[in-house]
Amino acid sequence: MVAESTLGEAAAAIVARPPLVALTGAGISAESGIPTFRSPGGLWEKFDPAVYASIEAFRRDPAKYWSIRGEFIRNLDAYRPNPGHLALAELEAAGLLRHLITQNIDGLHQKAGSRSVTELHGNLREIFCLACRRRYLAPRIPPGTPPRCDCGGVLKPNTVLFGEALPPAALERALREAAGCGCLLVVGTSALVQPAASLPSIAREHGAWVIEVNLERSAAAAELFLEGPAGVVLPQLAARVLAEREKAPR
Ligand SMILES: [Zn+2]
Numbered sequence: 001m002v003a004e005s006t007l008g009e010a011a012a013a014i015v016a017r018p019p020l021v022a023l024t025g026a027g028i029s030a031e032s033g034i035p036t037f038r039s040p041g042g043l044w045e046k047f048d049p050a051v052y053a054s055i056e057a058f059r060r061d062p063a064k065y066w067s068i069r070g071e072f073i074r075n076l077d078a079y080r081p082n083p084g085h086l087a088l089a090e091l092e093a094a095g096l097l098r099h100l101i102t103q104n105i106d107g108l109h110q111k112a113g114s115r116s117v118t119e120l121h122g123n124l125r126e127i128f129c130l131a132c133r134r135r136y137l138a139p140r141i142p143p144g145t146p147p148r149c150d151c152g153g154v155l156k157p158n159t160v161l162f163g164e165a166l167p168p169a170a171l172e173r174a175l176r177e178a179a180g181c182g183c184l185l186v187v188g189t190s191a192l193v194q195p196a197a198s199l200p201s202i203a204r205e206h207g208a209w210v211i212e213v214n215l216e217r218s219a220a221a222a223e224l225f226l227e228g229p230a231g232v233v234l235p236q237l238a239a240r241v242l243a244e245r246e247k248a249p250r
Contacts, residue, residue, distance in 0.1 A: 002226045002227060002228055002233055002236065006224060006225075006226060007226065007236055007237060007240050008240060008244075009224055010211050010224045010226060010237060010240075011237060011240035011241045011243070011244040012244055013183055013209050013211065013223075013224065014096065014183050014185075014211070014237075014241050014244070015096075015241060015244045015245050015248050016248075017182035017183050017208070017209060018096075018098075018182050018183075019098035019099075019180070019181055019182055019183075020091070020096060020097050020098060020181065020182065020183045020184075020185060021097070021098055021099045021100070021101065021177045021178065021180075021181035021183075021184055021185070021203075022088055022097060022099075022100045022101065022184075022185040022186075022187060023100075023101045023102070023103075023178075023184060023185070023186050023187070023189065023191075023196060023199055023200075024088075024100065024101070024102045024103065024104060024109070024187045024188055024189065024230075025102070025103045025104065025187070025188045025189025025190065025191075025196065026103065026104065026188060026189065027187065027188020027189060027214060027215065027229075027230060028082070028084045028085065028104070028108075028187050028188035028230040028231075029079075029104045029106050029108055029188075030188070031082045031084060031188075031229055031230060031231045032079050032080060032081060032082045032085070032106075032108055033079060034079055034104075034106050034108070047068050049162050050162065051064070052064055052065055052068055053065060053068075053069075053161055053162055054161055054162040054163045054164075055161040055162065055163045055164040056163055058156065058161055062146040062154045062156070063145045063146050065146070065161075066145045066146045066147065067145055069157070076106065076107070076124055076125070076138055076139065077139060079106060079108060080108075080111070081108045081109070081111045081112035082108075082230070082231040083231045083232075083234065083235045084187065084188075084229070084230030084231040084232075084233075084234040084235070085108050085109055085111070085112035085114070086112045086113070086235070087234035087235045087237070087238040088100060088109065088112070088114055088187075088234060088238075089109070089112040089113035089114045090113075090238050091238050091241065092113075092114055092115065092116060093113065094242060094245075096241055096242070096245065097116075097185075098116065098177070098181070099116045099117075099118065099173075099177045099181075100114050100116060100117045100118070101117075101118045101120060101173075101174045101177060101178070101196075101199065102117060102118070102119055102120065103120050103121055103189060103193070103196050104119075104121070105119065105121050105122055105123050105124050105159045106123075106124060107123055107124065107125050118170050118173045118174050118177070119170060120160075120166060120167075120170050120171065120174055120195065120196065121159060121160040121166070122157070122158045122159040122160045122167060123158055123159065124138060124157055124158075124159060125137055125138050125158075126138075126157070126158035127141055127147070127155045127156065127157050127158065128155065128156060128158055129149035129151060129153040129154070129155055129156075130153050130154050130155070130156055131149065131151055131152070131153025131154070132149060132151045132153055134149055134150070134151070135158075136149075136155065141155065142155070166195065171195060174195065174199060175195070175199075175202060178199040178200075178202040178203045178206075178208075179202055179203070179205075179206045180206070181203055181206075181208050182207075182208055182209070183208055183209050183210075183211055184199065184200060184203040184204075184208050184209070184210050184211070185211050185212075185213065186200060186210060186211070186212045186213070186214070186218070186220045186222060187212075187213045187214070187230050187234065188213070188214060188230050189214075189218065189220075190218045190219065191218040191219045191220040192218070192219055197219065200220040200221065200222070201221075209223045209224065210222040210223055210224075211223065211224045211225075211226070212224070212225050212226065213226045213228070213230055213233045213234060213237070214226075214227070215227070215228070215229065
C-alpha cells in the first residue's frame with residue numbers, strides 16, 4: 001500500500017519536471033499472466049536458455065527453440081493488458097507521458113493503446129524468414145517445428161535471443177529518451193539487465209528524477225519509490241497526475 005504522501009509527491013514531480021518517460025519490465029506483464037522467464041519457477045529454470053534460446057543454439061537447431069516457445073507465441077492473443085498498462089496509455093493520451101521503453105516482448109502496451117513505444121528486446125508479433133526476410137504476423141505463423149516460410153527458409157521470431165545484439169535503433173532511441181526526460185518512471189523491472197540497467201543512471205546524470213513502481217526496490221536507486229503491483233499503483237498515480245495538472249498554472 002503506497003502512502004498518500006508518496007503518491008502526491010510523485011504526481012507533483014511528474015507535473016513539475018516534464019517530460020515523463022517510462023521504462024517497463026516483466027513485472028507489469030506478469031500481472032497479466034504472461035509467464036516470466038527469469039524469476040524462480042520461470043521458463044529459464046526448466047529450460048537452459050543457453051541450450052534453447054541463444055542465437056547460436058537457434059542457428060544450430062531452430063526446432064528446439066520453437067518446441068518450447070511455439071505455444072506461448074501462438075496464444076499471444078489470449079493475454080490482455082491490465083490496469084497498469086492502461087494507466088500508462090492514458091497518461092500518454094493526456095500528453096503526460098512522452099515515450100515508453102519496454103523490455104517486454106508481448107505487445108501488451110500497444111494493446112492497451114500506447115503508441116510511442118520502444119521495444120528493447122523485440123516482439124513476438126513479428127516473425128521473419130532468415131532466408132528472404134519476409135515478415136509474418138502472429139498468429140498467422142505457418143505450421144511446423146520449426147515453422148518455415150513459403151520459400152523454405154526457417155522462421156525466427158523478431159525477439160532478441162541470448163547472445164544477440166539489441167536492435168540498434170531501439171537502443172539509440174532508449175538512450176536518447178532517458179537522457180532527455182525530466183522524470184523516468186521505472187515499472188516492474190529489476191533494472192539488472194543491460195541496457196535497462198543503465199537507463200536510470202543516464203536519466204539521473206542529465207538531471208532527471210527516477211520514480212519506481214515495484215514490489216520491492218530495484219537497483220534503480222529511485223528518488224521516489226512506490227511499493228506495490230503496477231496494476232494497483234499506476235492507476236492511482238495516473239489519477240493523481242491528471243488532478244495535479246489541473247491545479248498547475250499553464
Ligand atoms: Zn522466405
